[in-house]
Amino acid sequence: MNLKDKYLKINIDKPLMYFRGGHFISSDLPWEHPDRSINTYEIIVMASGKAYLEQAGHKYRLNKGDLLCFLPGINHRSFMPSDEPLSFYWLHMQGDIEVVKDLEPNQEEKYVYIPIHESFSSTESIIILFNQLMHLENNDYKSSALNYALTGLVHEIDHQVQALKSMDAKIHQINKWIDANYSNKLDYIMIADHFGYNKDYLNKYYSKQTGITINKHIQKVRLKKSKSLLTDTRLSVKEIAHQVGYKDVKVFSKQFKASENLTPSAYRKCFYGKYYNRK
Secondary structure (H helix, E strand, O other): OOOOOOOOOEEOOOOOEEEEEEEEEEEOEEEEOOEOOOOOOEEOOOOOOEEEEEEEOEEEEEOOOEEEOOOOOOOOEOOEEEEOOOOEEEEEEOOEEEEEEOOOOOOOOEEEEEOOOEOOOOOOOHHHHHHHHHHHHOOOOOHHHHHHHHHHHHHHHHHHHHHHHHOHHHHHHHHHHHHHHHOOOHHHHHHHHHHHHHHHHHHHHHHHHHHOOOHHHHHHHHHHHHHHHHOOOOOOOOHHHHHOOOOHHHHHHHHHHHOOOOOOOHHOOOOOOOOOOOO
16 A cells, blocks of 8 residues: 555544554663554654664654554554654544645645644644643543544644644744754844844744744743653753743743633643553
């Protein structure tokens, strides 16, 4: 089966069926994914490290930020071992799903699209929803809650894919640079200088294309990164603030609460139930 540049076309008129999910963290190295075939669709999103996986003759060298979908009834495995620590989020699902060649943006809203393979510069929003699913599952919520949460997650992936495909190349380049440098001192003037643009021109251009200023986007990136650290690490709020580019933890906490209507500590408590696996 040729899976290059293919998508899962998902009918979300009804919620998808969620089976299981978790956060895999390698314990023994080298690590290899077993050779197996399953009867559900599986989505994995790389959080760290590298994985070398294949299905249907297609080999994928996955890095942080990569998404890969395994199809039911098709064997998948590692084609070479991973020698460094790695982690990824995963889930199994079923629904009214078919494999298609292209995005169909003019289709009815009842469809969303997930690429078989895609590389994202930022997956924080997706990982937050993975964490929410894990929290619901491990705190014995009803299956309907899990199914609706899963449907929300695939909506987020579809939204990011549509945004990536339609994004202006200049904006995409700037956003990738912000994702790589958000923890440093950063503002629109420094970014304009880095890319060789007039600062006023760049700020107006960015705002016109995206609807927000560059500085506001930097703030959004930092807060998204902080949410991942709050749910995935035991770092203190102060350590997280510094790690995402805030010198003053009070400023960080104020902006976080304005964005989420929760303090960072209260947000962390919302995600205490998670499932980790190491094999």
